[in-house]
Amino acid sequence: MLLDIKELNVGYGDIQVLWDINLQVKEGQVVALVGANGAGKSTLLKTISGLLKPYNGSIIFQGEDITSMPSKEIVAKGIIQVPEGRRLFPGMTVEENLMMGAFRRKESKNIKPELAKVYKIFPRLKERRQQKTGSLSGGEQQMCAFARGLMGNPKLIIIDEMSLGLAPLIVDDLIDNVKEINRQGTSVLLVEQDVQLALDNSHYGYVLSTGKVQMQGNSLELLRNQEIKEIYLGL
Ligand SMILES: Nc1ncnc2c1ncn2[C@@H]1O[C@H](COP(=O)(O)OP(=O)(O)OP(=O)(O)O)[C@@H](O)[C@H]1O
Ligand SMILES: [Mg+2]
Numbered sequence: 001m002l003l004d005i006k007e008l009n010v011g012y013g014d015i016q017v018l019w020d021i022n023l024q025v026k027e028g029q030v031v032a033l034v035g036a037n038g039a040g041k042s043t044l045l046k047t048i049s050g051l052l053k054p055y056n057g058s059i060i061f062q063g064e065d066i067t068s069m070p071s072k073e074i075v076a077k078g079i080i081q082v083p084e085g086r087r088l089f090p091g092m093t094v095e096e097n098l099m100m101g102a103f104r105r106k107e108s109k110n111i112k113p114e115l116a117k118v119y120k121i122f123p124r125l126k127e128r129r130q131q132k133t134g135s136l137s138g139g140e141q142q143m144c145a146f147a148r149g150l151m152g153n154p155k156l157i158i159i160d161e162m163s164l165g166l167a168p169l170i171v172d173d174l175i176d177n178v179k180e181i182n183r184q185g186t187s188v189l190l191v192e193q194d195v196q197l198a199l200d201n202s203h204y205g206y207v208l209s210t211g212k213v214q215m216q217g218n219s220l221e222l223l224r225n226q227e228i229k230e231i232y233l234g235l
Helices: 041-048 071-077 094-101 108-121 123-127 138-151 168-183 195-200 219-224 226-232
Strands: 003-012 015-025 030-034 056-061 079-082 156-160 187-192 204-209 212-218
Touching: 003 041, 015 030, 015 041, 015 212, 030 041, 030 168, 030 195, 041 156, 041 187, 071 079, 079 138, 094 108, 094 138, 108 123, 108 138, 108 168, 123 138, 138 156, 138 168, 168 187, 187 195, 195 204, 195 219, 195 226, 204 219, 212 219, 219 226
Parallel strands: 030 187, 030 204, 079 156, 156 187
Antiparallel strands: 003 015, 003 056, 204 212
16 A cells, blocks of 8 residues: 555644545545535645644555655655645746756656656657746646656555646647556546546545545546535436
8 A cells, every 4th residue: 555544634723624434545646625615625735745733643655654744855755745835936937947846856867868868758848848847838837846756756646636627628738647557557546626527537435525525436436426426416
């Protein structure tokens, strides 16, 4: 098991947001975490990356308890997030932003091969390497955020609301990138409000609703589930 979350309870001060969360990501999988606005998806991600301490429960990564580790160490273990809203440095070029993603690596001189690898997946970014990210299109910015995450050589990449505000054709391209990265060996936690998109492109899925895992299963089975069809797919 790559990531194993057990009985996690999380909140902000006295306001509990997540209740008894159990969630697992196996090596090599794309796992979808779906749910409506305010379900608690981003709260769970903040907890995984060490920005928020849970009331109780545990987060095990590659057999090691990372629940109380500082975020920096969690990143160094290989869990990297592509945050909601992309958070690039708009005044810096594409390449400068990508270099920031490699900063955790000790041998930072040795990032040329990483850059080449990332540019191979995102040729658009290579073409635009000297462009300031503030002037990229929304889709290109998402690509850049994604590529910056990959520069850290993650074992698990967590992508929060990748599709937000983007045209369907661009989202299709990005999803192809996710699949390619997964084929190359990186596990993915795909966090989405777009339930169809996430379940169409993952092995396993969790449905979060008002802070609880309401359903889980193979993504194909979840897509066929009547309740999911009615509540989330509007069918
Ligand atoms: N810093 C905070 N302090 C207090 N409450 C918070 C804080 N951040 C989030 N919340 C609350 O926690 C709940 C879950 O929010 P969260 O951002 O995790 O949801 P989400 O599933 O990511 O939603 P969305 O799809 O809109 O991004 C919401 O009710 C939200 O108001
Ligand atoms: Mg969110």
